[in-house]
Amino acid sequence: MKAITQDTYGSVDVLELRDVDAPVPGDDDVLIRVKAAGVDQGVWHLMTGLPYLTRAIGFGLTKPKTRIRGRALAGLVEAVGRNVVGFRPGDEVYGTCEGSFAEYACAKEGKLALKPKNLSFEQAAAVPISATTALQALRDVGRVQAGQEVLVIGAGGGVGTYAVQLAKAFGAQVTGVCSTAKTGLVRSIGADHVIDYTHDDFADGAGQYDLIVDIAGNRPLSVLRRALGPKGTLAVVGGEGGGRLTGGFERSIGAGLLSLFVGQRLKGVMAVERAEDLRFLTGLIEAGAVSPVIGKCYPLADAPAAIQDLRDGHVRGKAVLTV
Structure with missing residues (x-):
């Protein structure tokens, strides 16, 4: 599969679009065919490893612990682990995981919810974080x-x-x-x-x-x-x-x-991503009380440009990658 990866900490220049193996879901995982991924300031911090506190709290002291960037996503359930009861293949979902800037990603059941019916995948990916x-x-x-x-x-x-x-x-x-x-x-x-x-x-x-x-x-x-x-x-x-x-x-x-x-x-x-908050937000979104504001959508290959634009303050609302 295609994915945005990095081997060392640094600027957007350390990011590369590569062919890597697709993840294999464990018993508690949901495998998702990613349709869109949200870009947030946290991606920049995990990419650069700055501040150093970021590294100390578990993201990798000398190099990124997770090679594939991205955390917010929306997409289709491809497969589920044997302990997963809330989702099944074909469900449209949104939520968070590690490594969403890719064609496939694995997420825990407790980090996902069914996608709001009135949102596109791009809009939904702008919500979770x-x-x-x-x-x-x-x-x-x-x-x-x-x-x-x-x-x-x-x-x-x-x-x-x-x-x-x-x-x-x-x-x-x-x-x-x-x-x-x-x-x-x-x-x-x-x-x-x-x-x-x-x-x-x-x-x-x-x-x-x-x-x-x-x-x-x-x-x-x-x-x-x-x-x-x-x-x-x-x-x-x-x-x-x-x-x-x-x-x-x-x-x-x-x-x-x-x-x-x-x-x-x-x-x-210190925000914690959890399914119950996603479901609460879904209710407000489907009621028309809250709507994602997307400044620009980028293809997956342009993830470095999306991160830099966001960092430079050139994005109104959210930046989103289409996969």
């Missing part, structure tokens, strides 16, 4: 409530476009922060207010929010806290910049420590 992260940031960490004022920083990106829609679905008043090029998009997905960070400062004291979801940002916690109500919650989703050791995760770690000493609730988001 980004939408799950947004859901857990708002519901589990943020404990969002109807009527609350929610600020989403990075509202025009992969996680951000879901965070805006999910916050609205939960009944919140939503303000999205994004660049000039993405203001129209953020309004179109339901944001009540949009702040263009190139012209305006959301932390100028003009407003305070019950919940702030900061996605892959680099603003100091002190700045974020100025826009947060005295008893508000800050959910830090990932982060960029920082040192090569812990990278943007320094802010998540610092948020948890600082939260012990202030009235505000500050917490990093």
Whole structure:
């Protein structure tokens, strides 16, 4: 089968489209004929091995533990292991695994759900990681409530476009922060207010929010806290910049420590992909409350370009590979 592989850590230049053996499903695995794969910032971190914390937590100290890149997918069930009871060959599914940038991939049953009926494979592949992260940031960490004022920083990106829609679905008043090029998009997905960070400062004291979801940002916690109500919650989703050791995760770690000493609730988001959240999202998607925003689709061979475009901020919403 064709797959995007890498043997060493590095830039997109280490990625190669190769012919490799198709995976063989174990007793607990679902073999999927991949139709589309989602591209997210995590792919860049696993490709480069940066920050070094990424390597230390199990992805390979000196070289990638998993040679095939990609984690989000949508496709057709090809075969199932003898312990799998929820799926059968021919089912249209979506979810996460290791090695989705390939024609075939194996996933655990607990990481998959039936694909929403109203989505294409490309749209479905854009959901699993980004939408799950947004859901857990708002519901589990943020404990969002109807009527609350929610600020989403990075509202025009992969996680951000879901965070805006999910916050609205939960009944919140939503303000999205994004660049000039993405203001129209953020309004179109339901944001009540949009702040263009190139012209305006959301932390100028003009407003305070019950919940702030900061996605892959680099603003100091002190700045974020100025826009947060005295008893508000800050959910830090990932982060960029920082040192090569812990990278943007320094802010998540610092948020948890600082939260012990202030009235505000500050917490990093460590999303966990699971089938029950996919099924929850499916309900919202099929009801029309949430829709994937895809900036661009790329053929599998162009995975390096997709990752670089996403890293450079050139993608509105999600980037997706068609397989």
